[in-house]
Amino acid sequence: MPTVTVRDFRRSDVDDLYEVCLRTGDAGQDASGLVSYPRLLGDIYVGPYLELAPEFALVAADGVRASGYALGVLDTASFERRLEKLWWPHVQATYLSASQDVMGEGFDGELLTLVRNPQLTRHPHFPEYPSHLHIDLLEHIRGRGVGSQMLATLFQRLRLAGSPGVHLGVDAANVGAQRFYRHLGFVELSRVGTDLFMGLSWQPSSAGS
Numbered sequence: 001m002p003t004v005t006v007r008d009f010r011r012s013d014v015d016d017l018y019e020v021c022l023r024t025g026d027a028g029q030d031a032s033g034l035v036s037y038p039r040l041l042g043d044i045y046v047g048p049y050l051e052l053a054p055e056f057a058l059v060a061a062d063g064v065r066a067s068g069y070a071l072g073v074l075d076t077a078s079f080e081r082r083l084e085k086l087w088w089p090h091v092q093a094t095y096l097s098a099s100q101d102v103m104g105e106g107f108d109g110e111l112l113t114l115v116r117n118p119q120l121t122r123h124p125h126f127p128e129y130p131s132h133l134h135i136d137l138l139e140h141i142r143g144r145g146v147g148s149q150m151l152a153t154l155f156q157r158l159r160l161a162g163s164p165g166v167h168l169g170v171d172a173a174n175v176g177a178q179r180f181y182r183h184l185g186f187v188e189l190s191r192v193g194t195d196l197f198m199g200l201s202w203q204p205s206s207a208g209s
């Protein structure tokens, strides 16, 4: 079994991390057979975090390549505003003219709908959980405590930066990941379509006060 190291993101990890995103992009399962544009998923769910919030980007390296990531942002609303100015125009220029043929069809079609209408990627507003995160590991490094270790490090960084709590979206079909998050103390916040939102607060409970 390879030794896995958790470390800060480096620019040279980008292609590996896009690959991790693709290999875990179908509710935690490999999405590579579902898409015609292999980088599109990463351009939506990984690239913006590496570009706009690299200080909260952690990598799990297995000695050969980067095989997992935990990506966070401190404040979701301001991140989304920055995305609209700094990220989406570039993604739209890359995909929208070349993609008329698959627009609206299958998984690619769903992703291209997001590129065309980035407001659909906005998260619900969770004032007590303003930060959010994504975590994905390739299969060969799962189940060994790496995910827990990465999130402990990410939580420490977010808290030090002043975050009172973090949320995430998980596919309702991805029950394994939901168990993992519950194990870490996340609770269900809301459901939007097939997305379940979960949150973890670091504030002392106000119950009874």
Ligand SMILES: CC(C)(COP(=O)(O)OP(=O)(O)OC[C@H]1O[C@@H](n2cnc3c(N)ncnc32)[C@H](O)[C@@H]1OP(=O)(O)O)[C@@H](O)C(=O)NCCC(=O)NCCS
Residues within 6 Å of the ligand: 024, 027, 028, 029, 135, 136, 137, 138, 141, 142, 143, 144, 145, 146, 147, 148, 149, 169, 170, 171, 174, 175, 176, 177, 179, 180, 183
């Ligand atoms: C979900 C994921 C990040 C968990 O990371 P991990 O390193 O495998 O998890 P850990 O080994 O740190 O597990 C911590 C605890 O959660 C539990 N857990 C983790 N994954 C689980 C799963 N799929 N089903 C049930 N329990 C799970 C473990 O049993 C463990 O409990 P223990 O401490 O009592 O043994 C990882 O498995 C993964 O990337 N999965 C595929 C992609 C994915 O679904 N990402 C989430 C998208 S929202």
